[in-house]
Amino acid sequence: MVPMIKSSLCAVAIGALALPAVAQATPTLTIYTYDAFAADWGPGPGLKEGFEAQCGCTVNFVSAEDSISALRRVQLEGEATDADIVLGLDTATIGEGLATGLFTEHGIDLPDFDIPLEWTDEVFVPFDYGYFAFVYDTEALDTPPASFEDLIALPEDFQIVIQDPRSSTPGLGLILWVKALYGDDAAEIWQGLAPHVLTVTSGWSESYDLFLSGEADMVLSYTTSPAYHVIAEDEDRYQAARFDAGHYTQIEVAGILASSPEQELAREFLAYLVTPGAQAILPETNWMYPVLEPAGGLNPGFEAMIDPEPALLLDADEVTANTRVWINEAFAALQ
Template sequence: MVTFTRLALAVLAGLASSAALAQDKPTLTIYTYDGFASEWGPGVPLKEGFEKTCGCTVNWVAADSSIGTLRRVQLEGETTEADIIVGLDTAIAGEARATGLFAEHGLALDNLVLPGQWTDAQFVPFDYSHFAFMHDTDSMPEPPTSFEELIALPENVKIAIQDPRSATPGLGLVLWVKAAYGDRAGEIWQGLAPHILTVTREWSESYSLFLEGEVDMVLSYTTSPAYHILEEDDETIKAALFEEGHLPQIEVAGILKSSEQQDLARDFLAYLTSQEGQAVIPTTNWMFPVVDLGGKLNPVFATLPQPEKSLSLAEEEIAADSRAWIAEMLAAMQ
């Protein structure tokens, strides 16, 4: 009985010690979009990799979109539980910055591989690709090579795009048209309108329509064909390259000023942009990494045709005028 009692006490002491350690273990709460945190997305391997060395628990909290994560933090303000947001992009970074909720990251970020130089003190890039329209070479062997060629196609050629108010690719398309055509953007939208079968709330809805053959083309990314090649052994899905150039989407992460885990959050962003963290991105988020992975990058990515011209818009211009540009696009849909 004495031996049993001592054993029981030892077990209870061990359990109490384990519970105390678990309570002492900090939690890093990261808001992101649902695809990033899904079981097939980069969130799972990033969590596993970072937790091996951080002595912490990573808690992903997913919204339905990147814009949704920003709206949630805007509503919660300084009371937000988020330490970091992962998955904003350069189209909404200006709006996020204007909230005053984000801290400077303090990372050196040397040797980034991006379209253009990166000098942002608050937001850290973690992947990128250019917006493009996908087509199937079996049904459309010769895709249009510009927006104007797309407009000139018969009206029974249909495309699916995303709503710029709820999906960053949809907003990216609005910015792409504006960057390419300036004051002629309204004219381009008027020409595109007869070809637009639907404007979906999220990317996945419109991409499903494309895969099901309901539309001829869909707004996505120049890196999207990599998924079909590597996961489905299908090389018929291609990105149509437009002669006026393409706008890149650069996805970013930022630390909330209200976070009580500033050092831990900074460590996570450093891990996210390390070679180990970046190696996760290409075949889970199907975007280019922002650092040179050398032989760790699947060679398929090097075979994907990319635009010769990369377009851009100033953050200040986007912040000031994007609502008017969205209204211009929506008016053309009526």
Template structure:
């Protein structure tokens, strides 16, 4: 007996909104697509990129229940509260007790897939002694320049707003005003900022404690470092979630399980340049183990972020204009 051919329209297509760097040729999307398609029993994974992770959320907010997306991959915990409040996301229903993260994961709607702390990166060839706090940075000559991202369009940009608020509270406007002379520019996304830094246009760029791993592993360059600040650092945990409107709930849940599995996670560190959320043991490139990490992690509750993020962003923009 010969099996009947599967018509194209019968092949389930899992559509995933994500940000452009995740879906880029060098990003994780291609390998994740191939890995999941090999085990899903005849599905097709389609990544659809927007200009930023915040852009993915804005898109599904506009599209509502008519969205073609089954999942979003690439939100983070700073916008998870806002995403949850839309009512567009379903519970994932997965047992995530086996994850290896700084804190146990309890979120019922979003599944983490990588994490790192926000940090300013610098080049030891041009900056021998980096600042060790925001206040030391402010005290440097005005010609010491940094590049940062817009919190309205970039999760690292929003992360910096939260970092300063968590570290300084009501003094945040004072810190922003002090940083103003040092800000070369505020870019729309991380890629633009980092390119300016690598081109020598700025002394430091807002990025991650894990960014030096890229230069060590891909370029054999050990001159790029993350400056550790005495105040502590704010973390970014990237997450993925299923849209309630998806007609492929089970397939979407299977993808999230794969994303958080060892097979999915071993793709992440050297494509997205963040720490995995499971213990990869010897499969994690040893360069990640050499990266200095903050002694203190700063946090703000999700509900407080959701209630105040816009006001804190407006506060930042007013201080640097």
């Protein structure tokens, strides 16, 4: 009997020694973002692989149709959310993000960014940027409009696809673009645009698919969207229409939720996001400009993109205070 007792005691002892290993299970970093970012062809997979190689963790991207939808989900879930980071808000929505009280300061030393403004925000970290534009097919349209007035003057059967500003950052960007250019006269521009709007989709992916399938003549997107077709498809038929009065700027950001149990890991990810290696992943997957020089430099295909100057950007506090009123102004004309 004694040998059996010894064996049992040894098994118990070995089991006890194994308990700490269970307690130290691989941590998971959960990031809420928009669907195009997390898609197989987006930057998510590459960033996941790169960060997991150094963090000893698992990165879990949870996608919504757009980043505003991701923020709405976090607001509904509150402190019970599984998210550690929300990625994909921008300069137009960080005010709303701060107002939720759900985010905490990132507390990391940031590099010198190559972006259209000096970055001083202590909560959100920028990771890429671009400019809103209407993309068209050169095989279907010889001379694109060079202003909103030109667009309005086109026959009513010239159709565009835009996104809902309540759920989509490009959709909100269009609201701000019109407001930045026309101020108190913005309502008149929306009234002129209304006959040309084929539909308002909830997110960017749906509207771009409609455009590529030939359902619309132009789609609200980015000055850099044609870079995808040039670099990935060796196709230059899709171009961004240059508006002489300028294009509205978008800087995308990521922020850490105060409720996250993985604060340090989240900070490590944001620091990784603005390294040359991570920045090298973004241009040719998210099709935006990097916020600093990427490893290996920027693909020359981006040099063919239109000049967005003058680059437009409204004051963040003004945007936060007036977003709802400006959205209502646009929908009053569109409905």
